[in-house]
Amino acid sequence: MTFSQALPKSLSPSRLQDFQACPRRYQYASVERLAQPASYAATKGRFVHHVFEKLLAENAAERDRDLALSFVPDAVEHVLTESVRRDLDLDAQGEARLVAEATSIIDTYFTMEDPCEVSHEGVELRLSATIEDTPLFGILDRLDRDSDGDLVIVDYKTGSLPNRDYDAKTFANTELYAALCEAKLGERPRRIRLMYVAKGETIERPVTEVLARARVATAVSAWSKIKGFYDDGAFPANPSRNTCRFCAYTATCRASGVSVPAS
Numbered sequence: 279m280t281f282s283q284a285l286p287k288s289l290s291p292s293r294l295q296d297f298q299a300c301p302r303r304y305q306y307a308s309v310e311r312l313a314q315p316a317s318y319a320a321t322k323g324r325f326v327h328h329v330f331e332k333l334l335a336e337n338a339a340e341r342d343r344d345l346a347l348s349f350v351p352d353a354v355e356h357v358l359t360e361s362v363r364r365d366l367d368l369d370a371q372g373e374a375r376l377v378a379e380a381t382s383i384i385d386t387y388f389t390m391e392d393p394c395e396v397s398h399e400g401v402e403l404r405l406s407a408t409i410e411d412t413p414l415f416g417i418l419d420r421l422d423r424d425s426d427g428d429l430v431i432v433d434y435k436t437g438s439l440p441n442r443d444y445d446a447k448t449f450a451n452t453e454l455y456a457a458l459c460e461a462k463l464g465e466r467p468r469r470i471r472l473m474y475v476a477k478g479e480t481i482e483r484p485v486t487e488v489l490a491r492a493r494v495a496t497a498v499s500a501w502s503k504i505k506g507f508y509d510d511g512a513f514p515a516n517p518s519r520n521t522c523r524f525c526a527y528t529a530t531c532r533a534s535g536v537s538v539p540a541s
């Protein structure tokens with residue numbers, strides 16, 4: 279098979295995660311660009327991210343709860359689009375529930391930090407760089423400059439906390455962002471802060487050269503395989519109960535002959 283679509287121009291940390299979980303999922307999402315129906319959890323996450331982006335773009339002294347909530351109607355308009363409402367079968371009651379849950383997350387966020395004290399270099403910061411012939415692209419939720427003058431990558435998480443003994447996977451995406459920052463801005467962030475804004479907890483980890491290099495090596499290796507699979511015209515499927523239950527393409531995948539486990 280030869281793909282009629284061009285190979286994506288770059289690899290983002292989230293697409294890398296797709297590829298690592300299952301190359302066929304990457305094929306569907308990034309090469310064939312098959313639509314993925316919106317999910318409730320992802321929509322709520324986008325909703326909250328939208329409010330935080332607007333809030334943190336305002337003057338530091340004005341970033342209070344009332345200002346944050348004033349962006350809720352904007353989030354309703356831009357995130358709860360017609361197609362999202364259709365995918366979620368969202369009626370007025372469903373919308374009210376989603377807005378209430380998002381508002382609760384926003385309230386929790388204000389218990390975690392005072393946004394008036396946040397000094398940042400950008401929100402929803404788009405970075406791209408080619409490292410070792412691998413074109414990388416990513417959008418950072420926030421890049422802070424802390425009181426010591428160091429850069430800190432801040433990533434909002436609206437889902438559950440990882441297991442107590444969270445492993446390297448939890449930080450893998452953001453460590454690749456750190457390498458992107460270093461390549462693009464000439465400065466490696468000192469730390470990564472994951473803010474679990476639905477739970478009110480933050481976990482942090484320092485960025486080391488070893489870790490940043492390891493993430494780049496993973497991305498370089500994945501990009502090389504992606505190009506190979508693309509040239510071959512097929513990305514292998516990697517079905518497993520864990521991977522497939524979070525996949526939007528189970529029907530397409532089954533129809534292609536893959537034995538997808540029931541969820």
Ligand code: SF4
Pocket residue numbers: 299300301302303306515516517518521522525526527528531532536538
């Ligand atoms: S259903 Fe499973 S095997 Fe198929 S693309 Fe999705 S994750 Fe891969």
